Amino acid sequence: MPEPMGFYTDTTVCIGCKACEVACKEWNQLPSTNGGVNTLSGDSYDNTRRLDGMHWRHVKFIEQFSEDRKDGRWLLMSDVCKHCVHAACLEVCPTGAIIRTEFDTVVIQSNTCNGCRDCIGACPFGVIDINPVSQTAQKCTLCYDRMQGGLEPACSKACPTKSIQFGTIRELRDRAQKRVEQLHQTGETRAYLYGADEKMLGGLNSFYLLVDKPEVYGLPPDPKMPTRNLLPGSVYAVLGAIAVGLAGIFNFRNRGAAPGPEARP
Amino acid sequence: MIDAPSSTWFTAPTHWGWLIVLYFFIGGLAGGSYFLAVLIDLFGRREDRALARIGYYIAFPAIALSGLLLPVDLTRPLRFWHMVIESNTYRPMFKYWSPMSLGVWALLIFGFFSFLSFLAALAEDGRIDRPQLRALRPPGALGTVLAMMGGTAGFYIAGYTGVLLAVTNRPIWSDTPLLGMLFVASAASTSAASIMLLAHRSGLTTPALDDLHRMDDWVTILELLFLIAVVISLGPVAKAWLSAWGVLLLLAVVVGMIAPLVLSWRARQLRHWNVVTSAVLVLLGGFLLRVVIIFSSEAI
Numbered sequence: 001m002p003e004p005m006g007f008y009t010d011t012t013v014c015i016g017c018k019a020c021e022v023a024c025k026e027w028n029q030l031p032s033t034n035g036g037v038n039t040l041s042g043d044s045y046d047n048t049r050r051l052d053g054m055h056w057r058h059v060k061f062i063e064q065f066s067e068d069r070k071d072g073r074w075l076l077m078s079d080v081c082k083h084c085v086h087a088a089c090l091e092v093c094p095t096g097a098i099i100r101t102e103f104d105t106v107v108i109q110s111n112t113c114n115g116c117r118d119c120i121g122a123c124p125f126g127v128i129d130i131n132p133v134s135q136t137a138q139k140c141t142l143c144y145d146r147m148q149g150g151l152e153p154a155c156s157k158a159c160p161t162k163s164i165q166f167g168t169i170r171e172l173r174d175r176a177q178k179r180v181e182q183l184h185q186t187g188e189t190r191a192y193l194y195g196a197d198e199k200m201l202g203g204l205n206s207f208y209l210l211v212d213k214p215e216v217y218g219l220p221p222d223p224k225m226p227t228r229n230l231l232p233g234s235v236y237a238v239l240g241a242i243a244v245g246l247a248g249i250f251n252f253r254n255r256g257a258a259p260g261p262e263a264r265p
Numbered sequence: 266m267i268d269a270p271s272s273t274w275f276t277a278p279t280h281w282g283w284l285i286v287l288y289f290f291i292g293g294l295a296g297g298s299y300f301l302a303v304l305i306d307l308f309g310r311r312e313d314r315a316l317a318r319i320g321y322y323i324a325f326p327a328i329a330l331s332g333l334l335l336p337v338d339l340t341r342p343l344r345f346w347h348m349v350i351e352s353n354t355y356r357p358m359f360k361y362w363s364p365m366s367l368g369v370w371a372l373l374i375f376g377f378f379s380f381l382s383f384l385a386a387l388a389e390d391g392r393i394d395r396p397q398l399r400a401l402r403p404p405g406a407l408g409t410v411l412a413m414m415g416g417t418a419g420f421y422i423a424g425y426t427g428v429l430l431a432v433t434n435r436p437i438w439s440d441t442p443l444l445g446m447l448f449v450a451s452a453a454s455t456s457a458a459s460i461m462l463l464a465h466r467s468g469l470t471t472p473a474l475d476d477l478h479r480m481d482d483w484v485t486i487l488e489l490l491f492l493i494a495v496v497i498s499l500g501p502v503a504k505a506w507l508s509a510w511g512v513l514l515l516l517a518v519v520v521g522m523i524a525p526l527v528l529s530w531r532a533r534q535l536r537h538w539n540v541v542t543s544a545v546l547v548l549l550g551g552f553l554l555r556v557v558i559i560f561s562s563e564a565i
Binding site: 050052088091092093094095096097111112113114115116117118120121122123124125126127128129130135136213215216218219220221222223224226227229230232233234236237238239240241243244245247248249250251252253 | 267269272273274275276277278279280281300301304305308309313339340341342344345347348351352353358360362363364365366369420423424425427428429431432433434435438439442443444445446447448449450453473476477479480483484487491
């Protein structure tokens with residue numbers, strides 16, 4: 001059994017070149033948006049805008065500028081499926097289309113998915129969406145086919161600054177921790193790791209080095225499993241049914257089950 | 266996003282639209298009507314059986330229609346069976362912790378029970394010449410067992426949709442565990458309204474109609490209380506309803522809950538017309554409630 005594999009993304013060295021997006025699209029033969037018609041976002045240099053069924057990698061441009069535009073900074077982050085150890089999508093999928101691979105990654109089997117879209121609402125990171133060509137839910141597979149052939153995923157291979165690093169989770173965590181320490185020593189004390197330990201959904205197999213709050217990057221500060229509501233939701237529903245049942249019994253109780261003439265229209 | 270009131274704001278919409286709203290509404294009617302019919306059968310008098318029959322007449326066609334709506338909503342409808350049979354191993358596909366998985370099985374099970382009760386109702390009405398089918402309804406032992414099992418499945422169908430929404434990570438839906446409870450009350454209320462409407466249309470007169478009307482008032486009050494509990498449990502997330510959705514929700518409350526209660530209390534002398542008016546209002550309000558809950562989250 002291979003060791004758990006994944007990505008460590010150091011956002012401080014991302015230059016927003018989007019080579020990862022292109023490599024992902026190319027390898028996975030993902031279609032272009034609107035049949036290739038150039039669609040600009042109009043309010044950002046980022047025209048991909050979000051992860052979905054056709055964009056399994058998305059370099060986010062977080063443009064933080066003052067009102068007068070004299071001061072500002074760009075935060076860049078190549079976003080992708082987090083391949084959570086406790087994966088919400090896998091948990092709710094009613095067809096068994098979503099599986100955990102031997103590399104501890106999470107893959108949607110397109111030939112099994114029937115497009116119920118439960119996984120889309122379950123994913124705490126908004127990663128999954130319907131691919132309009134296959135009409136199934138799709139997301140990053142961490143290049144499962146390449147990994148089975150001993151190759152690294154297309155995006156990390158294409159990344160020119162090593163912002164996206166691929167490897168065993170154990171090794172990546174060590175490397176990321178050293179990088180945080182290095183940044184702290186050089187004065188960037190805001191640097192921290194997002195999702196690198198078990199506290200967040202059992203650990204994210206794609207984790208990040210960030211220098212601002214998660215919300216700034218469009219990441220949830222407190223992602224949770226959807227089944228947290230299963231037991232309380234069911235208990236409250238049963239209580240509701242008991243209350244309704246009692247209302248019914250109370251209103252019909254005096255009438256008993258004694259035989260009598262049946263009402264007819 | 267920086268000021269998001271909950272981590273659920275960082276998720277993507279499911280694209281569940283009108284078909285799902287319709288399914289939630291009609292599925293609720295199916296489960297609720299059956300549940301009420303069983304209550305009337307078990308706790309009512311013999312003369313009330315005609316009223317319970319209406320419940321069975323609603324339940325089966327409604328669940329059959331629901332069974333059609335769900336596959337049509339899939340982006341790959343021909344793969345609907347993947348929810349029942351694992352497509353790789355051909356073993357039964359069942360996950361008790363996934364409300365959608367459990368819901369598909371509940372649909373099949375409830376469909377079976379509601380079909381049996383539907384046949385029993387037809388036989389009692391003399392519409393099919395099989396008197397032995399009457400045993401599929403209480404008060405006989407077999408009928409009672411079937412009614413209790415079907416009633417439980419009916420309750421599940423009425424409420425699981427709320428739990429299904431809660432077991433996601435979407436805004437509003439998963440920010441409260443109370444939607445299942447709200448949907449159960451709403452399903453009972455809309456089902457009582459449907460039974461009363463059909464009873465009125467067929468000219469059925471039985472004292473049980475008054476009981477049902479009174480019960481509907483009680484359930485409507487419960488529904489209102491449950492909705493208030495939902496809003497309170499949402500906390501800061503409830504601000505998502507400080508919008509056009511909130512106005513629509515208010516309309517659902519006024520139309521589907523407050524107006525029928527007022528009609529019920531203030532104008533008993535116009536009973537026949539009141540029954541029709543308040544039943545139609547309850548149905549409209551129940552539908553609007555589901556529209557607001559589904560679409561207000563989808564819009565985020």
